[in-house]
Amino acid sequence: MYNQVVMDHFKNPRNVGVIEDPDGVGEVGNPLCGDMMTIYLKVDEDERISDIKFQTFGCGSAIAVSSMLTELAKGKTIEEARHITNKDVADALEGLPKNKMHCSNLGADALHMAIQNYKDKKTGVARKPEQRQEKHEHADGETCHCPYCDVEISSDAEFCEACQRKLTEEEH
Numbered sequence: 001m002y003n004q005v006v007m008d009h010f011k012n013p014r015n016v017g018v019i020e021d022p023d024g025v026g027e028v029g030n031p032l033c034g035d036m037m038t039i040y041l042k043v044d045e046d047e048r049i050s051d052i053k054f055q056t057f058g059c060g061s062a063i064a065v066s067s068m069l070t071e072l073a074k075g076k077t078i079e080e081a082r083h084i085t086n087k088d089v090a091d092a093l094e095g096l097p098k099n100k101m102h103c104s105n106l107g108a109d110a111l112h113m114a115i116q117n118y119k120d121k122k123t124g125v126a127r128k129p130e131q132r133q134e135k136h137e138h139a140d141g142e143t144c145h146c147p148y149c150d151v152e153i154s155s156d157a158e159f160c161e162a163c164q165r166k167l168t169e170e171e172h
């Protein structure tokens with residue numbers, strides 16, 4: 001069911017743990033299954049991610065996604081890391097089974113929130129937790145999928161036509 005890259009990152013996840021005194025933290029929950037992912041960042045003076053760690057309570061795919069995400073983001077500048085998408089992570093894992101694609105939704109979103117948190121700290125903006133969630137940014141050609149049934153939906157759909165569930169902006 002899982003390819004070897006996914007199995008490797010699931011069995012030997014990279015960058016697991018917590019960074020004490022992080023420069024940025026992002027936490028997201030998957031609305032489908034309730035799984036959670038937290039990303040911790042350390043950023044150097046050149047705005048480069050010098051350290052990144054994750055804590056994920058989730059399935060094997062979510063662990064593999066977290067691990068690959070941290071590998072992709074480590075050493076990148078904040079600006080470069082901001083453009084990493086959920087699809088980039090799934091592609092780097094050489095794909096996830098179709099019924100597990102929703103598990104890749106957590107990865108880049110948690111990273112983007114951690115980056116936003118880093119920027120907010122620098123500029124002194126205080127956001128409430130519910131304001132921290134970033135809307136997905138879709139790269140060219142990237143499609144939106146319902147987090148509940150994984151059917152493709154338009155990026156501004158208010159509900160999924162296939163399963164009829166209501167969607168918030170963050171769930172796209």
Ligand code: FES
Nearest residue numbers: 033035059062103
């Ligand atoms: S089943 Fe929850 S993230 Fe995969």
